[in-house]
Amino acid sequence: MSTRKLVLTALVCGIAIVLAGGFKLLQVATDAPRVEVLAWGTPATLGDMTVTVEKVDKSAEATLVTVTMRGVAMAKGAFDGWRMLAEGRVFTPLTQQTAPDACQAVSANAEVRCTVTFDPTTATPTVAYLRAGAQQQWGTEG
Secondary structure, three states: OOHHHHHHHHHHHHHHHHHHHHHHHHHHHOOOOOOOEEOOOOOEEEOOEEEEEEEEEEOOOOEEEEEEEEOOOEOOOOOOOEEEEEOOEEEOOOOOOOOOOEOOOEOOOOOEEEEEEEOOOOOOOEEEEEEOOEEEEEOOOO
8 A cells, every 4th residue: 555545544534533523522512411409308329328308407507407318337427428509619517416316327227317417508508418429419499
């Protein structure tokens, strides 16, 4: 094969690759990302844990999120995977969980209903739980 044919073949292949990449870019750009926000009280399973956000109570001192959890036995730190999205930022649970039924321990066999405490907010929150590389959200739009 001559050099001229090799160069021409390489150019044709390069143009085909650029066209395919451009087509894929247009295809991806028109895809609308879908974020599922569940309603309060709707259960979700993330990895080996089934969780539900039951309700959110806001006050001047704290935002209390009542949740139910089941699936993995944890002796402490059950509040670690929870996040609250409000006021344009992400809140993590307070390190000092002060609610009488604060989320500390979870049973593998029984559903545990407990409260996760966050900083106070005046906005309508969306509550998220992260576990096993997955995330689920609950909010009033669910």
